[in-house]
Amino acid sequence: MARSKISPSGSVAARAAGAPIPASAGAGDDGEAKLPLFARRKAFGWLLVVTGAISWLAAGILVLERLELYKNPNAITSCDINPWIACGTVMKTPQAALFGFPNPLIGVAAFAVIITTGMVLLSGAKLARWYWIGLQIGVTLGMAMIVWLWSQALYVIGVLCPYCMVVWAMMIPLFAWVTVRNVLNGVIPASPGVKKFLAEWTWIIIGLLYLGVIASIFFRFINVFLGGGVG
DSSP: OOOOOOOHHHHHHHHHTTOOOOTTOOTTSHHHHHSOGGGSHHHHHHHHHHHHHHHHHHHHHHHHHHHHHHHOTTOOOTTOOBTTBOHHHHHTSGGGGTTSSOTHHHHHHHHHHHHHHHHHHHTTOOOOHHHHHHHHHHHHHHHHHHHHHHHHIIIIIOOBOHHHHHHHHHHHHHHHHHHHHHHHTTSSOOOHHHHHHHHHHHHHHHHHHHHHHHHHHHHHTHHHHTTSOOO
């Protein structure tokens, strides 16, 4: 009996037409090899573990610092450096407890999920499409919250929290690569042009976001950098 064969060129043509790359593709699979590095299973798993672990530690420290402030409102936190860089000052604002409890508690729970997801991927397990949709919703809401907290810290409170900024720094690549991974694997429907753009420009986008955050901090506190007070 003759066996039908799928030519490699056929699979390449399917990818060029915008067909989703199977989420189960292994590290040696041609489809996996065509993905950007951090959209591949192993590298993506490590991205989740590293960004999740750093963010979880930062959030955990903030929880401990907040507990200390509950016990002693006059306590000085480990990142109270000057009037413009002080976690303790930020923690005492309404923005630091958006839902009636300290925001870092959300981070401790959420980043534990990110770490676990990364470990699951590194173990070789497959995750269902509904899980990826849920993860996308979670990181999108997290990114929205981070953007809001960034704007409040800079333009309303006027004080920076170093541990919060660590979380900002981790959320940018985390959100970007979860989104790119889901687009390239067909979890989020997108045209071939959008997929090609994200595959080629994600690092540029991430770099521009970092540059934007740094520039916003510099210009907001430019008088401090120049030796004066906050304007």
